[in-house]
Amino acid sequence: MNEHIQAVSEALQEQFAAQVMEFRGQTSLLVPPEHILAACRILRDEFDFDMLRGQTVVDYWPQQEPRFHLIYLLYSLPRHMRLSLRSPLNGNYPTIASVESVYPNANWHEREVFDMFGIRFEGHTDLRRILMPFDWVGHPLRKDYPLGYEEVQFSFNYDEIDRRKPYARE
Amino acid sequence: MGVEQKLGNMGVVTLKLEQVVNWTRTNSMWPMLFGLACCAIEMMSAQAAHFDMSRFGMELMRASPRQSDLMIVAGRVSRKMAPVLRRLYDQMPDPKWVISMGDCASCGGVFNNYAIVPGVDEVVPVDVYVAGCPPRPEALIHGIMTLHEKVRGEKIKDWA
Numbered sequence: 001m002n003e004h005i006q007a008v009s010e011a012l013q014e015q016f017a018a019q020v021m022e023f024r025g026q027t028s029l030l031v032p033p034e035h036i037l038a039a040c041r042i043l044r045d046e047f048d049f050d051m052l053r054g055q056t057v058v059d060y061w062p063q064q065e066p067r068f069h070l071i072y073l074l075y076s077l078p079r080h081m082r083l084s085l086r087s088p089l090n091g092n093y094p095t096i097a098s099v100e101s102v103y104p105n106a107n108w109h110e111r112e113v114f115d116m117f118g119i120r121f122e123g124h125t126d127l128r129r130i131l132m133p134f135d136w137v138g139h140p141l142r143k144d145y146p147l148g149y150e151e152v153q154f155s156f157n158y159d160e161i162d163r164r165k166p167y168a169r170e
Numbered sequence: 171m172g173v174e175q176k177l178g179n180m181g182v183v184t185l186k187l188e189q190v191v192n193w194t195r196t197n198s199m200w201p202m203l204f205g206l207a208c209c210a211i212e213m214m215s216a217q218a219a220h221f222d223m224s225r226f227g228m229e230l231m232r233a234s235p236r237q238s239d240l241m242i243v244a245g246r247v248s249r250k251m252a253p254v255l256r257r258l259y260d261q262m263p264d265p266k267w268v269i270s271m272g273d274c275a276s277c278g279g280v281f282n283n284y285a286i287v288p289g290v291d292e293v294v295p296v297d298v299y300v301a302g303c304p305p306r307p308e309a310l311i312h313g314i315m316t317l318h319e320k321v322r323g324e325k326i327k328d329w330a
Contacts, residue, residue, distance in 0.1 A: 132285075133250045140284050150278065150288045168256075168294050 001027060004079055008047050012039055021086075028084040033070070036087050037097040040072065044102055049074040049083060052099070055109035057117045061143040066090045068119060072099070089119065098124040116141035188326045195239070195265065196227075196318040202238035202258070203231035207245025209272040209304040216307035226314060235261040240317070241294070242310075246274035247287045259294045267321070269313050270296045273303045 001009070005027050012018040016035035021028050031039050043049040054073040061067040072085040089096060098121035100106045110121045111130040118139035121127055129136060138145055153161045205213055217223050217231065232238040235258045247255055259268070270290050273279035276299045278288030287293060297320060300313035 131250070133253075136249075145284075147283065149282050152282070153277065165289075166292050168292055 001025075002081070004047070004076075004081060005083065008043065008049075008083065011042070011047075015039075015042070026082070026084070028071075028086055030086050030088065033087045033089055033094070033096045036070075036072075036085065037099055037102065039085065040074075040099045040102045043074060043083070043085075048076045048078050049081075050077055051075040052103035052105055052109070053082075055099075055106060055113060057113050057119065057141075059117065059141065059143045066094075067092070068094060068117065070096060070113070070119065093118055093120065095120045095122055097122050100124055115139065118142065188324075189322075192322045192324055196321050198227045199239045199267070199314075199318070199321075200230045200232050200237065201228060201240040201242050202235055202262070203233045204258070205242075205244040206247060206251065207274065209244035209275070212304045212307055213242055213244045213271065213310060216310045221307040221311060223311065223314070226311075226318070228314070235259075236263065238262055239266055240314075241266065241268045242271050243268065243275040243290045243294070243296075244271045244304075246279060246281055247290050247293065248285050249287060252287050252293045255290070256293050267297045267317055268294050269310075269317060270299045271310060271313070272305055273301060276301065279303060 001022065009018070009020045009027065009029060012029050012031065013020065016031055016039050018032075018035075018039070019030040021030060029039075051074065052072065053075045054071075056071050056073075058069045058071065059067055060069065066088045068089040070087045070089055072087075074083045074085065075081070076083075087096065096119065098106065098110055100110065100121075101123065107124070107126065108130060110124055111126070111128060113119050114121065114127055115129040115131050116139055128134065132140065151157070151161060153165075205211075215221060217229070223229065235241075239262070241259060241262065243255070259266070268290075270276045274281060274286065275290045276296075278286055280303070282288070290296060298313045298317045300309055302309050305313070
């Protein structure tokens with residue numbers, strides 16, 4: 001762990017009770033969800049992490065509780081350093097503060113997270129679905145979302161499926 | 171050596187209206203300029219110099235559905251794209267035809283999940299299915315020839 005990352009980890013540990021995790025030289029900080037906005041602001045303003053490279057979620061259902069880990073991938077252009085923040089979220093439809101006010105590009109990232117996982121962001125200016133149709137029901141990347149496989153038409157069951165398959169008319 | 175000599179100077183060919191209309195339709199069937207995925211690359215190369223669909227009067231890909239006769243659904247159709255596709259189809263003037271190009275458009279192909287429409291025939295009526303992943307330009311041209319054959323066989327009573 002280099003000096004800058006070390007300083008960052010210590011600061012966040014002290015202020016927000018963050019836990020430091022390291023894996024193969026990559027550092028990630030486990031930040032409680034209520035502090036995520038403040039942590040992002042400090043990282044941007046005081047520690048040069050001026051770019052949000054990505055925002056994503058892992059759904060650990062049913063192995064782990066809390067089931068969602070919201071992940072922020074930060075990058076520092078002047079220092080050429082990467083850092084990821086993880087925020088464990090309780091419950092099936094959790095709410096967390098939006099970081100759009102710190103990183104404006106979080107707007108679309110958070111819309112995608114909302115669309116795919118159903119996590120709501122407080123303070124987001126335009127929380128709509130971004131990938132799925134607006135009238136879609138459910139959040140497809142959750143582990144408990146039904147796969148919805150369609151039965152494949154082979155020669156032995158062709159007629160049977162043909163009878164109930166919807167076809168378009170003129 | 172051709173029909174001109176047999177006819178002499180008459181300058182007249184007798185044909186059924188059905189045949190002559192169908193013949194004109196097959197030889198200037200303009201496809202709509204749009205592609206949805208990798209099949210579109212093969213469609214483009216079918217249009218380009220090597221395969222050259224202009225041999226069949228199809229050199230013009232129209233960028234507007236109002237001017238096109240043929241919709242080639244080249245690629246997988248997502249659930250979000252499906253209403254757009256149907257709207258494009260509805261905007262095309264009659265007579266219109268649809269070719270479902272490739273496995274994804276025909277039956278969902280390798281995609282069997284929430285996001286992809288399993289077969290574009292749920293959205294628009296399809297005339298010819300072209301198999302392949304993606305089909306080679308020859309296969310697409312064969313599909314178009316098959317469609318031409320179908321159009322040539324259309325009956326006057328079905329036009330309305």
